[in-house]
Amino acid sequence: MTIIYAHTRLIINDQIIRKEEFTKETIKKYFKESFKGLKLNTIITDGYSAYPEIIEEIGAKHHSCTFHIMQRLMTPLQKHINKLNRSIKSLEEQIEKTTEKIEQLKNKMPLKKGRAKKTDKKRIKNQNQRKNLKLKNDKNKFKLKQIKNEVKEYIEYKEKISQIFKSKSIKTAMNRFYKLNEKFDEMPEIIQDFMRKLSKKLEITLNHTQNRKIPSTNNLAELIFRVTFPGKIKRIFRTYKGAKRQIRLNNLNWTKRNVLGEK
Known part of the structure; x- marks a missing residue:
């Protein structure tokens, strides 16, 4: 899972979660740890069914990605x-x-x-x-x-x-x-x-038409997945540790290019 601040392109948190551990409680814990101390406005998601209740609980507005x-x-x-x-x-x-x-x-x-x-x-x-x-x-x-x-x-x-x-x-x-x-x-x-x-779900899909600062999609997060951990790389890792190391390296490169403007 990846959380990114849309306006600065800064990665707030990034974590590999095994499929069998991808539960409502895991997501809730991940969100609370990621957003601790941050002032929240809107969280854009891919529309997974567990998100609305969790996002309401942490006091943010939920926007469902129109692309999804x-x-x-x-x-x-x-x-x-x-x-x-x-x-x-x-x-x-x-x-x-x-x-x-x-x-x-x-x-x-x-x-x-x-x-x-x-x-x-x-x-x-x-x-x-x-x-x-x-x-x-x-x-x-x-x-x-x-x-x-x-x-x-x-x-x-x-x-x-x-x-x-x-x-x-x-x-x-x-x-x-x-x-x-x-x-x-x-x-x-x-x-x-x-x-x-x-x-x-109409209300949570049209937030971007009320506030132009809210992106209509979470395409930026999807872009990060393609850049930092594309499918062709996923298949070559045999261990969780190796995959995590590669993501950390790619995230660093992402931040240099897209946040700090380095080449």
């Missing part, structure tokens, strides 16, 4: 959009193949004016094949249009939700939320589920 909020929307949404995109690709391939078959049948037996004679069974068969293939294509094109419109609708909803968090004032943010929420019954299930959850 959007990520919780995007994970199931992108999964669904990817599924729809696979359907789009499949339908487009089917339409292309069917169109090629129709062209092959046309080239094999070009159309003639008037109806085919009843005795011309080959021509009648050819015409029926083309007719059936065209019907198949028309159905697939209709499905394709529907699915593309569905993807477009999801992307539009995502953008409207994103605009809530990008608002310059709390009034604009709330207006955008309520205007969107008026169409709740018309929303796809994935968007409904997100809006339902967001409505319960």
